[in-house]
Amino acid sequence: MNELKGRREFMQLLGLGGVVFASGLAGACTNILRKSGEAEDDFFFVQLSDTHWGFKGPPNPEAANTLKQAVQAVNALPIQPDFIVFTGDLTHTTDDEAERNRRMREFKAIVADLKAPVRRYMPGEHDASLDWGKAFQEHFGPTHYSFDHKGIHFAVIDNVSDPGAAIGDAQLDWLLADLKPLRPEAPIVIFTHRPLFDLAPQWDWATKDGSKAIDLLQHYKHVTVFYGHIHQEHHFKTGEIAHHAATSLIFPLPAPLSQPKRAPVPWDPAHPRRGLGFREITVDESRLVLTLKQDALEGTAAAQPAAATGS
Amino acid sequence: MMRGTHWMLAPSLAVILAAATSDVAAQEKVIAVTAERFKFTPGVIQLKVGEPVVLELTSLDRKHGFQVPDLKIDETIEPGKVTRLRIVPDKAATYDFHCSIFCGSGHEEMAGQIVVSP
Numbered sequence: 001m002n003e004l005k006g007r008r009e010f011m012q013l014l015g016l017g018g019v020v021f022a023s024g025l026a027g028a029c030t031n032i033l034r035k036s037g038e039a040e041d042d043f044f045f046v047q048l049s050d051t052h053w054g055f056k057g058p059p060n061p062e063a064a065n066t067l068k069q070a071v072q073a074v075n076a077l078p079i080q081p082d083f084i085v086f087t088g089d090l091t092h093t094t095d096d097e098a099e100r101n102r103r104m105r106e107f108k109a110i111v112a113d114l115k116a117p118v119r120r121y122m123p124g125e126h127d128a129s130l131d132w133g134k135a136f137q138e139h140f141g142p143t144h145y146s147f148d149h150k151g152i153h154f155a156v157i158d159n160v161s162d163p164g165a166a167i168g169d170a171q172l173d174w175l176l177a178d179l180k181p182l183r184p185e186a187p188i189v190i191f192t193h194r195p196l197f198d199l200a201p202q203w204d205w206a207t208k209d210g211s212k213a214i215d216l217l218q219h220y221k222h223v224t225v226f227y228g229h230i231h232q233e234h235h236f237k238t239g240e241i242a243h244h245a246a247t248s249l250i251f252p253l254p255a256p257l258s259q260p261k262r263a264p265v266p267w268d269p270a271h272p273r274r275g276l277g278f279r280e281i282t283v284d285e286s287r288l289v290l291t292l293k294q295d296a297l298e299g300t301a302a303a304q305p306a307a308a309t310g311s
Numbered sequence: 312m313m314r315g316t317h318w319m320l321a322p323s324l325a326v327i328l329a330a331a332t333s334d335v336a337a338q339e340k341v342i343a344v345t346a347e348r349f350k351f352t353p354g355v356i357q358l359k360v361g362e363p364v365v366l367e368l369t370s371l372d373r374k375h376g377f378q379v380p381d382l383k384i385d386e387t388i389e390p391g392k393v394t395r396l397r398i399v400p401d402k403a404a405t406y407d408f409h410c411s412i413f414c415g416s417g418h419e420e421m422a423g424q425i426v427v428s429p
Binding site for chain 1: 374376378380381385387407409411412413414415416418419420422
Protein backbone atom coordinates (compact mmCIF):
# COMPACT_ATOMS: atom_id res chain seq x y z
CA MET A 1 0.00 0.00 0.00
CA ASN A 2 1.51 3.28 -0.98
CA GLU A 3 1.31 6.19 1.39
CA LEU A 4 -1.26 8.16 -0.57
CA LYS A 5 -3.68 5.29 -0.87
CA GLY A 6 -3.17 4.75 2.80
CA ARG A 7 -3.99 8.39 3.33
CA ARG A 8 -7.27 8.00 1.51
CA GLU A 9 -8.20 5.04 3.66
CA PHE A 10 -7.29 7.05 6.71
CA MET A 11 -9.52 9.88 5.61
CA GLN A 12 -12.37 7.46 5.10
CA LEU A 13 -12.12 6.48 8.72
CA LEU A 14 -12.62 10.01 9.91
CA GLY A 15 -15.64 10.84 11.95
CA LEU A 16 -14.41 8.79 14.85
CA GLY A 17 -12.54 11.73 16.25
CA GLY A 18 -11.93 14.91 14.35
CA VAL A 19 -14.42 17.05 12.54
CA VAL A 20 -14.39 16.87 8.78
CA PHE A 21 -15.35 19.94 6.83
CA ALA A 22 -15.59 19.86 3.07
CA SER A 23 -14.26 23.14 1.84
CA GLY A 24 -14.56 25.80 -0.69
CA LEU A 25 -13.20 24.51 -3.92
CA ALA A 26 -16.42 22.70 -4.64
CA GLY A 27 -17.82 21.93 -8.04
CA ALA A 28 -14.77 19.92 -8.83
CA CYS A 29 -13.87 18.79 -12.26
CA THR A 30 -10.89 16.63 -12.97
CA ASN A 31 -7.69 17.37 -14.83
CA ILE A 32 -8.38 21.08 -14.91
CA LEU A 33 -4.76 21.96 -14.35
CA ARG A 34 -2.89 19.01 -15.62
CA LYS A 35 -1.60 19.62 -19.09
CA SER A 36 -0.19 16.11 -19.27
CA GLY A 37 -3.49 14.50 -18.36
CA GLU A 38 -1.62 12.13 -16.09
CA ALA A 39 -3.38 11.16 -12.94
CA GLU A 40 -2.08 12.57 -9.71
CA ASP A 41 -2.92 11.36 -6.27
CA ASP A 42 -4.25 13.34 -3.38
CA PHE A 43 -2.01 14.92 -0.77
CA PHE A 44 -2.41 16.69 2.51
CA PHE A 45 -0.81 19.39 4.59
CA VAL A 46 -1.22 20.51 8.18
CA GLN A 47 -2.00 23.97 9.55
CA LEU A 48 -0.75 24.92 12.98
CA SER A 49 -1.55 28.37 14.27
CA ASP A 50 -1.03 30.78 17.13
CA THR A 51 1.41 28.77 19.20
CA HIS A 52 2.46 31.92 21.12
CA TRP A 53 5.68 30.40 22.36
CA GLY A 54 6.79 32.35 25.44
CA PHE A 55 3.29 33.07 26.72
CA LYS A 56 2.80 32.75 30.43
CA GLY A 57 -0.51 33.29 32.19
CA PRO A 58 -3.68 31.81 33.62
CA PRO A 59 -5.33 31.08 30.23
CA ASN A 60 -2.80 28.28 29.76
CA PRO A 61 -0.70 27.27 32.76
CA GLU A 62 0.76 24.47 30.61
CA ALA A 63 2.00 26.82 27.91
CA ALA A 64 5.56 25.57 28.20
CA ASN A 65 4.37 22.14 27.03
CA THR A 66 1.59 22.80 24.55
CA LEU A 67 3.74 23.36 21.48
CA LYS A 68 5.74 20.23 22.22
CA GLN A 69 2.53 18.26 22.60
CA ALA A 70 1.37 19.55 19.24
CA VAL A 71 4.63 18.45 17.64
CA GLN A 72 4.17 14.99 19.12
CA ALA A 73 0.56 14.86 17.96
CA VAL A 74 1.47 15.75 14.38
CA ASN A 75 4.35 13.29 14.41
CA ALA A 76 1.90 10.62 15.59
CA LEU A 77 -0.23 10.95 12.45
CA PRO A 78 -0.13 7.63 10.58
CA ILE A 79 1.12 9.42 7.47
CA GLN A 80 3.12 12.62 7.51
CA PRO A 81 1.88 15.65 5.60
CA ASP A 82 3.66 17.04 2.56
CA PHE A 83 4.27 20.20 4.56
CA ILE A 84 3.23 22.04 7.68
CA VAL A 85 2.23 25.68 7.66
CA PHE A 86 2.29 27.91 10.72
CA THR A 87 -0.19 30.75 10.22
CA GLY A 88 1.35 33.28 12.55
CA ASP A 89 1.87 34.20 16.19
CA LEU A 90 4.59 31.61 16.46
CA THR A 91 5.82 33.49 19.51
CA HIS A 92 4.16 35.70 22.08
CA THR A 93 5.16 39.32 21.82
CA THR A 94 7.74 40.95 24.03
CA ASP A 95 9.26 44.43 24.13
CA ASP A 96 12.67 42.91 24.81
CA GLU A 97 14.46 42.38 21.50
CA ALA A 98 16.81 39.78 22.96
CA GLU A 99 13.90 37.88 24.45
CA ARG A 100 12.03 38.05 21.15
CA ASN A 101 15.00 36.48 19.40
CA ARG A 102 15.35 33.88 22.13
CA ARG A 103 11.70 32.86 21.78
CA MET A 104 12.09 32.51 18.03
CA ARG A 105 15.20 30.36 18.45
CA GLU A 106 13.40 28.15 20.96
CA PHE A 107 10.39 27.86 18.69
CA LYS A 108 12.57 26.74 15.80
CA ALA A 109 14.34 24.21 17.98
CA ILE A 110 11.03 22.68 19.11
CA VAL A 111 9.46 22.44 15.67
CA ALA A 112 12.69 20.99 14.29
CA ASP A 113 11.43 17.73 15.80
CA LEU A 114 8.55 17.62 13.35
CA LYS A 115 8.89 14.69 10.98
CA ALA A 116 7.26 16.46 8.04
CA PRO A 117 9.88 17.36 5.46
CA VAL A 118 8.84 20.97 4.82
CA ARG A 119 7.69 23.74 7.11
CA ARG A 120 6.27 27.08 5.97
CA TYR A 121 6.13 30.08 8.26
CA MET A 122 4.46 33.45 8.40
CA PRO A 123 4.24 36.01 11.16
CA GLY A 124 1.41 37.12 13.36
CA GLU A 125 1.26 40.52 14.98
CA HIS A 126 2.91 39.08 18.09
CA ASP A 127 5.93 38.08 16.00
CA ALA A 128 6.25 41.10 13.78
CA SER A 129 4.26 44.19 14.69
CA LEU A 130 6.72 45.70 17.16
CA ASP A 131 9.69 45.64 14.77
CA TRP A 132 8.02 45.52 11.34
CA GLY A 133 9.00 41.87 10.99
CA LYS A 134 12.74 42.36 11.45
CA ALA A 135 13.37 39.50 13.89
CA PHE A 136 10.93 37.22 12.11
CA GLN A 137 12.73 37.67 8.80
CA GLU A 138 16.08 36.96 10.42
CA HIS A 139 14.83 33.67 11.81
CA PHE A 140 12.24 32.50 9.32
CA GLY A 141 12.72 34.38 6.07
CA PRO A 142 10.33 36.52 4.04
CA THR A 143 6.97 37.48 5.51
CA HIS A 144 5.18 37.17 2.18
CA TYR A 145 5.95 34.76 -0.64
CA SER A 146 4.40 32.14 -2.87
CA PHE A 147 5.12 28.61 -3.96
CA ASP A 148 3.58 25.89 -6.06
CA HIS A 149 2.97 22.40 -4.83
CA LYS A 150 1.45 19.56 -6.82
CA GLY A 151 -0.76 21.76 -8.95
CA ILE A 152 -1.84 24.26 -6.30
CA HIS A 153 -0.59 27.82 -6.13
CA PHE A 154 0.01 28.91 -2.55
CA ALA A 155 0.55 32.53 -1.53
CA VAL A 156 1.38 33.92 1.90
CA ILE A 157 0.04 37.39 2.67
CA ASP A 158 1.57 39.44 5.49
CA ASN A 159 -1.05 41.58 7.22
CA VAL A 160 0.80 42.01 10.50
CA SER A 161 4.24 43.53 9.98
CA ASP A 162 2.49 46.87 9.67
CA PRO A 163 1.30 47.41 13.26
CA GLY A 164 -1.80 49.04 11.81
CA ALA A 165 -2.87 45.68 10.34
CA ALA A 166 -2.50 46.66 6.71
CA ILE A 167 -1.13 44.65 3.80
CA GLY A 168 0.09 47.77 2.05
CA ASP A 169 0.12 48.78 -1.60
CA ALA A 170 3.57 47.34 -2.31
CA GLN A 171 2.56 43.88 -1.20
CA LEU A 172 -0.76 44.14 -3.01
CA ASP A 173 1.16 44.98 -6.18
CA TRP A 174 3.30 41.91 -5.56
CA LEU A 175 0.18 39.77 -5.10
CA LEU A 176 -1.31 41.08 -8.32
CA ALA A 177 1.87 40.24 -10.22
CA ASP A 178 2.15 36.87 -8.51
CA LEU A 179 -1.38 35.85 -9.51
CA LYS A 180 -1.29 37.31 -13.00
CA PRO A 181 0.20 34.24 -14.77
CA LEU A 182 -2.51 31.98 -13.35
CA ARG A 183 -5.58 30.98 -15.23
CA PRO A 184 -8.92 32.02 -13.70
CA GLU A 185 -9.72 28.40 -12.89
CA ALA A 186 -6.39 27.72 -11.17
CA PRO A 187 -6.69 26.44 -7.60
CA ILE A 188 -5.21 28.97 -5.19
CA VAL A 189 -4.65 28.68 -1.47
CA ILE A 190 -3.86 31.77 0.59
CA PHE A 191 -2.24 31.68 4.00
CA THR A 192 -2.45 34.74 6.19
CA HIS A 193 -2.76 35.60 9.86
CA ARG A 194 -5.62 38.02 10.26
CA PRO A 195 -8.94 37.54 8.51
CA LEU A 196 -8.92 39.36 5.19
CA PHE A 197 -12.59 40.23 5.62
CA ASP A 198 -14.23 42.23 8.40
CA LEU A 199 -15.02 39.37 10.74
CA ALA A 200 -15.22 41.53 13.87
CA PRO A 201 -13.47 44.88 13.54
CA GLN A 202 -14.66 45.77 17.05
CA TRP A 203 -12.29 43.07 18.27
CA ASP A 204 -9.56 43.94 15.79
CA TRP A 205 -10.41 40.82 13.80
CA ALA A 206 -9.95 42.33 10.37
CA THR A 207 -7.32 43.57 7.93
CA LYS A 208 -7.39 47.27 7.18
CA ASP A 209 -7.01 46.83 3.43
CA GLY A 210 -8.07 43.19 3.27
CA SER A 211 -10.85 44.04 0.84
CA LYS A 212 -8.21 45.02 -1.72
CA ALA A 213 -6.69 41.54 -1.51
CA ILE A 214 -10.13 39.96 -1.80
CA ASP A 215 -10.82 42.10 -4.87
CA LEU A 216 -7.69 40.70 -6.49
CA LEU A 217 -8.54 37.14 -5.54
CA GLN A 218 -12.11 37.36 -6.78
CA HIS A 219 -10.86 37.14 -10.34
CA TYR A 220 -10.10 33.49 -9.66
CA LYS A 221 -12.72 30.79 -9.33
CA HIS A 222 -11.12 28.49 -6.79
CA VAL A 223 -9.59 30.38 -3.89
CA THR A 224 -9.39 29.19 -0.30
CA VAL A 225 -7.93 31.24 2.56
CA PHE A 226 -6.55 29.72 5.74
CA TYR A 227 -5.82 32.05 8.62
CA GLY A 228 -5.34 32.20 12.39
CA HIS A 229 -5.52 35.09 14.86
CA ILE A 230 -8.97 34.36 16.29
CA HIS A 231 -8.01 31.13 18.11
CA GLN A 232 -11.00 29.12 16.96
CA GLU A 233 -12.47 27.48 13.91
CA HIS A 234 -14.53 29.78 11.76
CA HIS A 235 -15.79 29.32 8.21
CA PHE A 236 -17.02 32.13 6.00
CA LYS A 237 -17.37 32.97 2.33
CA THR A 238 -16.89 36.26 0.55
CA GLY A 239 -18.34 35.63 -2.88
CA GLU A 240 -16.77 32.35 -3.98
CA ILE A 241 -13.77 32.66 -1.68
CA ALA A 242 -13.78 30.37 1.35
CA HIS A 243 -12.08 31.61 4.53
CA HIS A 244 -11.21 29.15 7.29
CA ALA A 245 -9.83 30.19 10.67
CA ALA A 246 -7.89 27.70 12.75
CA THR A 247 -7.81 26.88 16.42
CA SER A 248 -4.79 28.01 18.35
CA LEU A 249 -2.24 26.05 20.33
CA ILE A 250 -2.26 28.33 23.36
CA PHE A 251 -5.82 29.23 24.46
CA PRO A 252 -9.21 29.56 22.78
CA LEU A 253 -10.98 32.87 22.33
CA PRO A 254 -14.76 33.38 22.43
CA ALA A 255 -16.93 33.41 19.33
CA PRO A 256 -16.84 36.74 17.50
CA LEU A 257 -18.68 39.45 19.47
CA SER A 258 -20.33 36.82 21.67
CA GLN A 259 -19.38 38.72 24.81
CA PRO A 260 -18.33 42.27 25.67
CA LYS A 261 -14.59 41.58 25.58
CA ARG A 262 -12.42 39.19 23.62
CA ALA A 263 -10.87 37.76 26.78
CA PRO A 264 -9.48 34.22 26.52
CA VAL A 265 -11.78 31.37 27.43
CA PRO A 266 -10.85 30.53 31.04
CA TRP A 267 -8.60 27.53 31.49
CA ASP A 268 -10.36 24.41 32.68
CA PRO A 269 -8.07 22.14 34.72
CA ALA A 270 -10.39 19.22 33.99
CA HIS A 271 -9.90 19.80 30.26
CA PRO A 272 -6.61 21.66 30.02
CA ARG A 273 -6.30 21.40 26.24
CA ARG A 274 -9.93 22.00 25.34
CA GLY A 275 -10.25 24.15 22.27
CA LEU A 276 -6.66 23.59 21.17
CA GLY A 277 -5.70 21.69 18.08
CA PHE A 278 -4.54 21.68 14.50
CA ARG A 279 -5.98 21.11 11.08
CA GLU A 280 -5.33 18.61 8.32
CA ILE A 281 -6.19 19.72 4.80
CA THR A 282 -6.45 17.05 2.14
CA VAL A 283 -6.42 18.06 -1.50
CA ASP A 284 -8.08 15.60 -3.84
CA GLU A 285 -6.86 14.43 -7.23
CA SER A 286 -8.66 17.21 -9.07
CA ARG A 287 -6.94 19.80 -6.82
CA LEU A 288 -10.30 21.50 -6.46
CA VAL A 289 -11.74 19.82 -3.41
CA LEU A 290 -10.19 20.47 -0.03
CA THR A 291 -11.27 18.41 2.93
CA LEU A 292 -10.62 19.89 6.33
CA LYS A 293 -10.21 17.78 9.43
CA GLN A 294 -9.88 19.34 12.85
CA ASP A 295 -7.65 17.43 15.28
CA ALA A 296 -8.17 18.27 18.93
CA LEU A 297 -5.08 18.28 21.08
CA GLU A 298 -7.14 17.13 24.01
CA GLY A 299 -7.28 13.39 24.32
CA THR A 300 -4.50 12.61 21.90
CA ALA A 301 -1.82 10.23 23.03
CA ALA A 302 0.70 12.95 22.46
CA ALA A 303 -1.09 15.27 24.86
CA GLN A 304 0.46 13.65 27.88
CA PRO A 305 2.66 15.99 29.91
CA ALA A 306 5.93 16.59 28.16
CA ALA A 307 9.14 17.41 29.89
CA ALA A 308 9.28 21.15 30.37
CA THR A 309 12.29 23.12 29.35
CA GLY A 310 13.32 26.39 30.82
CA SER A 311 11.46 29.04 28.96
CA MET B 312 3.76 69.20 23.36
CA MET B 313 2.93 70.30 19.85
CA ARG B 314 -0.67 71.46 19.71
CA GLY B 315 -1.37 70.56 16.14
CA THR B 316 -5.04 70.65 15.32
CA HIS B 317 -6.25 67.66 13.42
CA TRP B 318 -9.93 67.77 12.63
CA MET B 319 -11.45 64.47 11.69
CA LEU B 320 -13.95 63.80 8.98
CA ALA B 321 -15.96 60.64 8.92
CA PRO B 322 -19.13 59.31 7.33
CA SER B 323 -22.27 60.07 9.23
CA LEU B 324 -23.78 57.14 11.03
CA ALA B 325 -25.17 57.63 14.47
CA VAL B 326 -22.46 60.08 15.29
CA ILE B 327 -21.67 63.00 13.04
CA LEU B 328 -18.13 64.15 12.62
CA ALA B 329 -17.57 67.36 10.81
CA ALA B 330 -14.94 69.97 10.21
CA ALA B 331 -15.30 72.93 12.53
CA THR B 332 -13.73 76.26 13.09
CA SER B 333 -11.70 76.89 16.18
CA ASP B 334 -14.28 79.54 17.19
CA VAL B 335 -16.97 76.91 17.27
CA ALA B 336 -14.68 74.45 18.99
CA ALA B 337 -13.88 76.97 21.68
CA GLN B 338 -17.52 77.02 22.72
CA GLU B 339 -17.93 73.28 22.77
CA LYS B 340 -17.32 70.73 25.43
CA VAL B 341 -13.86 69.22 25.24
CA ILE B 342 -13.02 65.79 26.61
CA ALA B 343 -9.36 64.87 26.94
CA VAL B 344 -8.66 61.22 26.19
CA THR B 345 -5.21 59.83 26.86
CA ALA B 346 -3.80 56.65 25.39
CA GLU B 347 -1.02 54.66 26.99
CA ARG B 348 -0.08 51.04 27.08
CA PHE B 349 -2.58 49.39 27.56
CA LYS B 350 -5.52 51.65 28.37
CA PHE B 351 -7.49 54.71 27.39
CA THR B 352 -8.43 57.26 30.03
CA PRO B 353 -11.32 57.62 30.42
CA GLY B 354 -12.21 54.11 29.34
CA VAL B 355 -15.84 55.08 29.00
CA ILE B 356 -16.63 58.35 27.25
CA GLN B 357 -20.06 59.66 28.22
CA LEU B 358 -21.89 61.79 25.65
CA LYS B 359 -25.42 63.11 25.24
CA VAL B 360 -27.58 63.12 22.15
CA GLY B 361 -27.39 66.43 20.33
CA GLU B 362 -24.55 67.80 22.45
CA PRO B 363 -21.46 68.48 20.34
CA VAL B 364 -18.18 67.48 21.90
CA VAL B 365 -14.54 67.54 20.88
CA LEU B 366 -12.35 64.60 21.86
CA GLU B 367 -8.71 65.58 22.31
CA LEU B 368 -6.68 62.42 21.87
CA THR B 369 -3.09 62.32 23.10
CA SER B 370 -0.56 59.57 23.75
CA LEU B 371 1.46 59.32 26.93
CA ASP B 372 4.03 56.90 25.55
CA ARG B 373 4.04 55.65 21.96
CA LYS B 374 1.97 55.59 18.81
CA HIS B 375 -1.53 54.23 19.33
CA GLY B 376 -4.68 54.03 17.29
CA PHE B 377 -8.23 55.08 18.06
CA GLN B 378 -10.67 53.00 16.11
CA VAL B 379 -14.45 53.06 16.37
CA PRO B 380 -15.48 50.51 13.73
CA ASP B 381 -19.20 51.26 13.87
CA LEU B 382 -18.47 54.91 13.11
CA LYS B 383 -15.78 54.22 10.50
CA ILE B 384 -13.26 56.11 12.62
CA ASP B 385 -9.65 54.90 12.61
CA GLU B 386 -7.07 57.50 13.58
CA THR B 387 -3.48 57.44 14.69
CA ILE B 388 -2.49 59.09 17.95
CA GLU B 389 1.08 60.29 17.60
CA PRO B 390 3.17 61.10 20.67
CA GLY B 391 3.53 64.86 21.02
CA LYS B 392 0.48 65.66 18.92
CA VAL B 393 -3.17 66.28 19.66
CA THR B 394 -5.76 64.61 17.48
CA ARG B 395 -9.14 66.31 17.72
CA LEU B 396 -12.42 64.63 16.88
CA ARG B 397 -15.65 66.65 16.82
CA ILE B 398 -18.65 64.49 17.49
CA VAL B 399 -22.33 65.32 17.43
CA PRO B 400 -24.22 62.28 18.66
CA ASP B 401 -27.59 61.89 17.00
CA LYS B 402 -28.92 58.88 18.85
CA ALA B 403 -28.48 56.99 22.09
CA ALA B 404 -26.15 54.06 21.59
CA THR B 405 -22.91 52.45 22.75
CA TYR B 406 -19.89 52.22 20.49
CA ASP B 407 -16.80 50.12 21.16
CA PHE B 408 -13.39 51.60 20.44
CA HIS B 409 -9.95 50.08 20.66
CA CYS B 410 -6.31 50.69 19.88
CA SER B 411 -5.68 49.82 16.24
CA ILE B 412 -1.88 50.04 16.33
CA PHE B 413 -0.34 46.92 17.88
CA CYS B 414 1.50 48.13 20.95
CA GLY B 415 2.63 45.01 22.82
CA SER B 416 1.43 42.34 25.18
CA GLY B 417 -1.81 43.77 26.52
CA HIS B 418 -2.75 45.51 23.26
CA GLU B 419 -5.77 43.27 22.98
CA GLU B 420 -7.18 44.70 26.21
CA MET B 421 -6.71 48.33 25.18
CA ALA B 422 -10.32 49.22 24.50
CA GLY B 423 -13.21 51.33 25.70
CA GLN B 424 -16.68 52.55 24.91
CA ILE B 425 -18.44 55.70 23.84
CA VAL B 426 -21.80 55.74 25.60
CA VAL B 427 -24.37 58.16 24.20
CA SER B 428 -27.30 58.76 26.52
CA PRO B 429 -30.61 60.50 25.71
